Amino acid sequence: MKNLITGLAATTCMATIVHGQLIVTNEQFLPGTTNTYNTIEVRNMLAGEDFSVDNVHSDEKLHLLYEQTSVFTLPNTITVTNYDGTDLVIEEGSQVLSLLYHFEPQSGSRRANIQFDVEVPAGWWQAGFGTAPTTNDLRDTDFMSPGTFWTGSARGMEGVGELPTVTNLGGNKYRLVVNARANSGAMDEMRIIAVRQTPYGYFNGLITHPSPTTLNTGLARITVNRAQPSFSALFYFHGRYYKLRGRFDLNWEYSGTVSGRAGYPDIDVNFALVFNSAKNYKEIQGTIVGPDGQSTFSAPVAPHLDSALPAAEAGQYTALTEAATSPDTETPGGYGYLIGDVTSHGRLHLTGRAGDAMTIGRGTASVYMIPDKTVPFFMNTNYFVDGAKGQRASMTGTLAFRNQAGVSDFDGEIDWYKPEGAHSFRFRHYREYYAKGFTLRGVTMLGSRYDSTRAIGATKVSIDGANLDAAVSDTASFAPAASSFGGETIQMRKWYPQTGWFSGRFIHPGMETPRGKSVWSLCYGVSFQKQDIAVGMGIGMDEVGPLIAE
Amino acid sequence: MKRISLGLLLVGLLTATLWWWVGTQKSEVDTKKGRTWQSVIASPAESSKETSEIPDLTSMELGDLIAADAPDASVAIELIRRLPEAKGTGYQYELTSHLANVIEEEDYDQVTAVILAHEDLESAALDVLLADLHLRDATIKLPTLAKISEDPEHPAYREAFSSLRTYFEDAGDGLNAWREAAYAYGEGR
Numbered sequence: 001m002k003n004l005i006t007g008l009a010a011t012t013c014m015a016t017i018v019h020g021q022l023i024v025t026n027e028q029f030l031p032g033t034t035n036t037y038n039t040i041e042v043r044n045m046l047a048g049e050d051f052s053v054d055n056v057h058s059d060e061k062l063h064l065l066y067e068q069t070s071v072f073t074l075p076n077t078i079t080v081t082n083y084d085g086t087d088l089v090i091e092e093g094s095q096v097l098s099l100l101y102h103f104e105p106q107s108g109s110r111r112a113n114i115q116f117d118v119e120v121p122a123g124w125w126q127a128g129f130g131t132a133p134t135t136n137d138l139r140d141t142d143f144m145s146p147g148t149f150w151t152g153s154a155r156g157m158e159g160v161g162e163l164p165t166v167t168n169l170g171g172n173k174y175r176l177v178v179n180a181r182a183n184s185g186a187m188d189e190m191r192i193i194a195v196r197q198t199p200y201g202y203f204n205g206l207i208t209h210p211s212p213t214t215l216n217t218g219l220a221r222i223t224v225n226r227a228q229p230s231f232s233a234l235f236y237f238h239g240r241y242y243k244l245r246g247r248f249d250l251n252w253e254y255s256g257t258v259s260g261r262a263g264y265p266d267i268d269v270n271f272a273l274v275f276n277s278a279k280n281y282k283e284i285q286g287t288i289v290g291p292d293g294q295s296t297f298s299a300p301v302a303p304h305l306d307s308a309l310p311a312a313e314a315g316q317y318t319a320l321t322e323a324a325t326s327p328d329t330e331t332p333g334g335y336g337y338l339i340g341d342v343t344s345h346g347r348l349h350l351t352g353r354a355g356d357a358m359t360i361g362r363g364t365a366s367v368y369m370i371p372d373k374t375v376p377f378f379m380n381t382n383y384f385v386d387g388a389k390g391q392r393a394s395m396t397g398t399l400a401f402r403n404q405a406g407v408s409d410f411d412g413e414i415d416w417y418k419p420e421g422a423h424s425f426r427f428r429h430y431r432e433y434y435a436k437g438f439t440l441r442g443v444t445m446l447g448s449r450y451d452s453t454r455a456i457g458a459t460k461v462s463i464d465g466a467n468l469d470a471a472v473s474d475t476a477s478f479a480p481a482a483s484s485f486g487g488e489t490i491q492m493r494k495w496y497p498q499t500g501w502f503s504g505r506f507i508h509p510g511m512e513t514p515r516g517k518s519v520w521s522l523c524y525g526v527s528f529q530k531q532d533i534a535v536g537m538g539i540g541m542d543e544v545g546p547l548i549a550e
Numbered sequence: 551m552k553r554i555s556l557g558l559l560l561v562g563l564l565t566a567t568l569w570w571w572v573g574t575q576k577s578e579v580d581t582k583k584g585r586t587w588q589s590v591i592a593s594p595a596e597s598s599k600e601t602s603e604i605p606d607l608t609s610m611e612l613g614d615l616i617a618a619d620a621p622d623a624s625v626a627i628e629l630i631r632r633l634p635e636a637k638g639t640g641y642q643y644e645l646t647s648h649l650a651n652v653i654e655e656e657d658y659d660q661v662t663a664v665i666l667a668h669e670d671l672e673s674a675a676l677d678v679l680l681a682d683l684h685l686r687d688a689t690i691k692l693p694t695l696a697k698i699s700e701d702p703e704h705p706a707y708r709e710a711f712s713s714l715r716t717y718f719e720d721a722g723d724g725l726n727a728w729r730e731a732a733y734a735y736g737e738g739r
Contacts, residue, residue: 219685221651222651223647226644229613230613230617231616232648232651233651234650234651236685241655243652245617245625305677305678307640307673308640339712339716340712343677345643345673345677347680347681351684351712351713351716364684366685367681496715503719
């Protein structure tokens, strides 16, 4: 994409970078100016360029040069053209734009009061004013909080610097006045710089693959420094951590290879920090090439870690995953249930049981909300395959926080991968249920705010599936102080009103002791206040079935 | 009949006493009461075999530190060292999130110490460490949650409590039982 810079007027240099990032208008030489030599240059700083004064004429990409070699007085006409007469081109993806002002008297002591009006659109760009910075200056100093301006001293006569004055004209417009002065043979200079807004922050997002498995999906987590474009990253991929530290190039891109260590495969990563203009937030987009080919990720910033932006969604929640419509010994039929909360910093923390009754281990979901109020939900469960590297079950998907009246406070679809032979660490016979493994795509997950002081109106509880020939049911009563089931066929044995979780047991007609006595089997669940119900699972001989109280 | 009941009661009392004693010993050994994260980085020999060879990174800017060609273990220690000066700035979480990204799992007790000494952490700084903790291997996560649950005043107490219950609800009734199970799992018992 090409953009043009045009424009010139008497007494005014109108340099408009149509790229939309930096607009400089109304450069005006104020009364009292006795300029004898003036250079204005606009250049695009691309990766690998040396940002030094000595190099200003070597930039082949951009060059807006004006040289005034005679004494002039206001009104003055300044003609701005590209140095070779062609249109000025700024390439898409520019990272740093600068307008350089040189003041170099050809004789005697001179001064120039110069006024610039600068418009810097909100969001991605910010500006700095000061002496010609080096690359390190840009990295160390100019990367600052959005909306703030760095004013370095103008390199003045005999090293005496002057700070340009900056006045906000409203919105993103600023007026900059500098009093340049120098003796013959010396030079005063100043740059107006627009750089990408400091992109620091905590980024997290899902790693996805066109043919997803537990090995080629995962979670990307990257922290970008406030002061410099360096980062640390952690990719949860192939069932393990891949750690990485490094520095972005001037295009905010990075590529490298991360060692798998301990017998895990190496991965190649490529990513770039970009501004998603469609969604109006910054994110890191990239690829990971591993044994299964190329996976991709998009990791937006987590805005609520800034204490000034607490998450409105903070509070306690319970959640469920839908039960399979046709459960059998190969497809779990229970409602998965989870309890947890969203912190004021936007962290969704959920823990519970998946719909096959296994405790969701190693990977209690603990991920951050992004600016569009979605959460990259990722849980690497505690099911693992003995001796198989990376073979753990996982759940991954995007959850959207939104109020659906009578349905949910967040919702989404998740993919659930369970490798063959995966089992949890210990306890209970059902640790090896569904041992053949499965892949379930698009499983609905719903979340509900939870108020520990609120009752639900469910009066009947029933359990189906779970190797039952017919559903069993009993009465139900849910209140903060005490909740219970009737007890004849289904008993609630523990109730935690603080979180909405309960456990119990039910008489399983198909299960008897050798002496013919009835066997109680286990059930678990949570209150789901948004729908005024409770859901969970009952555990049979080799199947798990849905529990619902309504 | 009375003798049998009395005998059962006696056995029960002995078992309960033994359970309590084991729990007490466990708590004193593993929670490292009174230990701060400053003391962890001050005694590097306890934390990592690499720490005796770490370069001096203290003069490096944070950005350079993160990108430095230095062992992750030494970067982690330097990040912990810088936490106090970042307290109150609102961006202490950047240090702890870097810490979570660079820490070696064998050195995770350094992070545990930081989490337990929560008074020195801004809320967001602790939050990102907890986000990381839940993704860690169960042998690290579960004992750390158990340690958090020893302190009812810890901001993450409820989070630790509910997590332990979820993982160990089948291991017994009450926090003590879940905590014991978590410690046992961390030790491979």
